[in-house]
Amino acid sequence: xxxxxxILSLLLLASCAxxxxxxxxxxxxxxxxxxxxxxxxxVVPLRVAVAAVISPKGTAESYQFLxxxxxxxxxxxxxxxxxxxxxxxxxxxxxxxxxxxxxxxSAYVDGNEKFxxxxxxxxxxxxxTVYYSLLIVPADSPAQTRSVADLRxxxxxxxxxxxxxxxxxxxxxxxQLGSAPDQFFARTFFTYSHDDxxxxxxxxxxxxxxxxxxxxxxxxxxxxxxxxxxxVIHRSPPFGIPPVVVSPTVRPxxxxxxxxxxxxxxxxxxxxxxLQTVGVDxxxxxxxxxxxxxxxxxxxxxxxxx
Amino acid sequence: xxxxxxxxWFERFWSVAGAVSVRTKILGxxxxxxxxxxxxxxxxxxxxxxxxxxAQLEDQAVSVARDLAARxxxxxxxxxxxxxxxxxxxxxxxxxxVRYAFVVDAKxxxxxxxxxxxxxxxxxxxxxxxxxxxxxTIILNTDEGKVWDxxxxxxxxxxxxxxxxxxxxxxxxxxxxxxxxxxxxxxxxSVIGVTAxxxxxxxxxxxxxxxxxxxxxVGRGDLSQRVPRWADDEIGDLAESFNxxxxxxxKAEEERAEREQLRARYVSGVIAAQEDERKRIARELHDSxxxxxxxxxxxxxxxxxxxxxxxxxxHAEELRSVAAQALDEVHNLALQLRPSVLDDLGLPAALERYxxxxxxxxxxxxxxxxxGLSGCRLPAEVETALYRIVQExxxxxxxxxxxxxxxxxxxxxxxxxxxxxxxDGRGFDPEAAGRAEERLGLYGIRxxxxxLGGRLTIESEPGRGASLFVEIPVxxxxxxxxxxxxAYV
Numbered sequence: 184x185x186x187x188x189x190i191l192s193l194l195l196l197a198s199c200a201x202x203x204x205x206x207x208x209x210x211x212x213x214x215x216x217x218x219x220x221x222x223x224x225x226v227v228p229l230r231v232a233v234a235a236v237i238s239p240k241g242t243a244e245s246y247q248f249l250x251x252x253x254x255x256x257x258x259x260x261x262x263x264x265x266x267x268x269x270x271x272x273x274x275x276x277x278x279x280x281x282x283x284x285x286x287x288x289s290a291y292v293d294g295n296e297k298f299x300x301x302x303x304x305x306x307x308x309x310x311x312t313v314y315y316s317l318l319i320v321p322a323d324s325p326a327q328t329r330s331v332a333d334l335r336x337x338x339x340x341x342x343x344x345x346x347x348x349x350x351x352x353x354x355x356x357x358x359q360l361g362s363a364p365d366q367f368f369a370r371t372f373f374t375y376s377h378d379d380x381x382x383x384x385x386x387x388x389x390x391x392x393x394x395x396x397x398x399x400x401x402x403x404x405x406x407x408x409x410x411x412x413x414x415v416i417h418r419s420p421p422f423g424i425p426p427v428v429v430s431p432t433v434r435p436x437x438x439x440x441x442x443x444x445x446x447x448x449x450x451x452x453x454x455x456x457x458l459q460t461v462g463v464d465x466x467x468x469x470x471x472x473x474x475x476x477x478x479x480x481x482x483x484x485x486x487x488x489x
Numbered sequence: 490x491x492x493x494x495x496x497x498w499f500e501r502f503w504s505v506a507g508a509v510s511v512r513t514k515i516l517g518x519x520x521x522x523x524x525x526x527x528x529x530x531x532x533x534x535x536x537x538x539x540x541x542x543x544a545q546l547e548d549q550a551v552s553v554a555r556d557l558a559a560r561x562x563x564x565x566x567x568x569x570x571x572x573x574x575x576x577x578x579x580x581x582x583x584x585x586x587v588r589y590a591f592v593v594d595a596k597x598x599x600x601x602x603x604x605x606x607x608x609x610x611x612x613x614x615x616x617x618x619x620x621x622x623x624x625x626t627i628i629l630n631t632d633e634g635k636v637w638d639x640x641x642x643x644x645x646x647x648x649x650x651x652x653x654x655x656x657x658x659x660x661x662x663x664x665x666x667x668x669x670x671x672x673x674x675x676x677x678x679s680v681i682g683v684t685a686x687x688x689x690x691x692x693x694x695x696x697x698x699x700x701x702x703x704x705x706x707v708g709r710g711d712l713s714q715r716v717p718r719w720a721d722d723e724i725g726d727l728a729e730s731f732n733x734x735x736x737x738x739x740k741a742e743e744e745r746a747e748r749e750q751l752r753a754r755y756v757s758g759v760i761a762a763q764e765d766e767r768k769r770i771a772r773e774l775h776d777s778x779x780x781x782x783x784x785x786x787x788x789x790x791x792x793x794x795x796x797x798x799x800x801x802x803x804h805a806e807e808l809r810s811v812a813a814q815a816l817d818e819v820h821n822l823a824l825q826l827r828p829s830v831l832d833d834l835g836l837p838a839a840l841e842r843y844x845x846x847x848x849x850x851x852x853x854x855x856x857x858x859x860x861g862l863s864g865c866r867l868p869a870e871v872e873t874a875l876y877r878i879v880q881e882x883x884x885x886x887x888x889x890x891x892x893x894x895x896x897x898x899x900x901x902x903x904x905x906x907x908x909x910x911x912x913d914g915r916g917f918d919p920e921a922a923g924r925a926e927e928r929l930g931l932y933g934i935r936x937x938x939x940x941l942g943g944r945l946t947i948e949s950e951p952g953r954g955a956s957l958f959v960e961i962p963v964x965x966x967x968x969x970x971x972x973x974x975x976a977y978v
């Protein structure tokens with residue numbers, strides 16, 4: 184009898200170990216059916232592209248209020264579109280898939296020249312519509328590291344192949360020294376966003392990088408600890424600030440409406456919040472001539488390989 | 490009735506288990522224990538293993554899905570579907586238990602999955618995670634077994650949801666492999682256990698079987714049997730006791746045989762002395778007393794012839810007839826004691842005379858038949874024994890059986906002499922105690938037969954007469970010592 188109860192308790196234990204059966208119907212994993220086609224939206228959203236100045240997640244977080252504001256004003260859904268590189272965004276603007284885009288200065292210069300990318304507005308930051316390229320090194324790098332010349336034979340991080348501040352300007356500096364980045368630096372790599380380039384330097388992954396001053400200020404303001412890990416050793420002449428552009432396919436009425444909304448944001452309390460999250464005082468009209476300096480720099484450097 | 494049920498079961502069990510040998514019982518116990526233990530351990534290990542591995546699978550599902558969600562965020566935001574697809578495939582390739590992985594965008598559209606062409610129906614809606622969920626795991630019933638499906642929101646649900654399904658097929662395989670190993674071990678241990686048990690029972694039962702064989706031999710009378718003491722345990726003690734007992738029995742038997750031999754020799758001596766004494770008295774009676782009486786008779790005749798007085802003559806005749814009667818009685822007495830004809834002419838003649846004498850003295854018809862006794866004579870002691878046996882038998886018939894007819898038959902055949910004395914009297918129960926002297930007489934003739942290596946059988950029933958059967962072995966060759974009266978002279 185004792186043996187019997189022992190066996191019974193074993194069986195009971197065994198049955199206790201089985202998790203409760205879900206009551207859901209059986210799903211046939213091998214019975215594959217075609218996925219339903221993407222249902223076309225009833226209302227075509229306004230697609231806004233943001234170039235990867237900062238990481239995709241950071242972009243999505245910071246532009247949420249601004250896009251929500253646009254959607255509310257236009258009474259139309261607004262969809263954020265991001266791509267890894269500037270040139271992909273330019274392609275979307277050219278094809279008209281996106282209506283509005285926040286692009287980099289050099290991307291505007293390139294797009295304007297290639298397919299007539301149109302300026303819509305420009306952000307004004309700290310009262311200025313210019314920005315700079317900052318040459319940064321790790322805070323613990325030798326004290327005599329004071330210019331790009333001191334980075335010879337080191338590892339250098341570029342942001343985007345097309346970036347004005349992150350690629351074109353440092354290439355210009357190296358060319359001024361009579362060399363080319365491939366020979367001058369031991370190794371270079373692309374981070375595809377400025378905040379990642381800052382982090383690459385802060386973590387010692389790169390011995391130097393050139394970044395957008397706006398992103399740098401924004402990132403250091405948000406994370407002061409990051410500022411302690413890096414040191415700015417050079418500041419470029421001013422360039423026209425990265426603008427807001429529209430695709431040449433956008434109807435003039437929509438362009439005017441968008442322009443009016445952006446310019447009026449600073450006077451609207453809700454709009455002010457949207458401006459604040461992207462670190463902008465207000466949006467202003469800007470003339471194409473503001474980008475001549477960048478255009479000249481690009482011409483001086485020559486075509487850069489992507 | 491219920492309380493009797495276990496006993497009923499026990500009886501049924503014992504009718505089977507009790508009928509098999511000790512060897513089988515021990516083998517059964519060992520095999521039963523090993524199998525019980527093996528199966529118990531297997532069941533328990535299997536259950537514990539499934540429980541532990543299921544818990545691990547759930548943890549793994551959460552960790553894989555969380556990792557996938559974190560790494561997919563930027564890829565979804567920049568719409569890098571190819572990299573996303575690669576990420577899913579790598580996730581599946583690097584985690585053996587991952588049955589599928591897919592990513593649903595914020596609008597509920599599957600934007601990348603690992604199923605290849607097509608997508609299983611109902612899977613998309615089977616699980617979901619709210620934007621503030623850490624994860625949400627459910628167990629799905631699928632055609633391939635249970636699947637731990639975990640949903641993790643990507644970028645707080647703004648970039649969609651990552652879904653990962655971990656199949657328990659791998660676990661089942663592992664558990665089945667372990668179960669198989671355990672069962673195999675159980676079988677192996679059973680084989681080893683049975684082999685060991687067979688050896689053990691051989692060691693245990695060998696002395697017992699030897700004891701049983703020795704006890705049977707002792708039962709048949711072979712007291713020389715001894716068993717070796719194999720081990721210093723209870724069975725060894727039993728063997729020792731058995732040997733002591735057998736030795737004591739053998740000694741007792743030896744003493745008994747010695748006493749028996751002495752007794753037989755004594756009895757034989759007594760019988761021989763009795764026969765000698767009878768012979769001497771008979772001879773004395775015949776030679777001396779008879780001669781005296783005959784002389785007396787002759788004297789009486791002469792006296793009566795020479796006597797003139799009638800009265801004297803008459804008186805002498807009377808005395809002569811008394812003397813003649815005394816001579817007759819002396820003759821009868823001598824014959825009763827030991828007929829000289831037995832010594833002189835042999836058993837057949839002695840029996841013929843004795844039977845005739847019996848018929849003359851008792852109202853009894855006696856048939857005497859003898860076969861194979863003419864020719865060479867039997868050994869003297871056999872002749873005497875047979876004569877005395879027939880004498881005792883017929884005396885009993887005449888005195889107690891109230892029979893009208895008796896028959897005596899002697900036959901020598903196949904190395905033995907058989908004698909049968911039958912009557913048609915009232916019979917008796919051979920087992921029941923008769924009168925003491927009667928029993929003593931029967932005992933005497935039985936003793937005579939057995940002293941000569943023969944045996945005596947009495948068959949009788951009340952009202953059915955009686956038969957006395959005796960058989961004494963003799964050699965078929967002519968007995969050189971079978972001269973008249975040789976044995977007892």
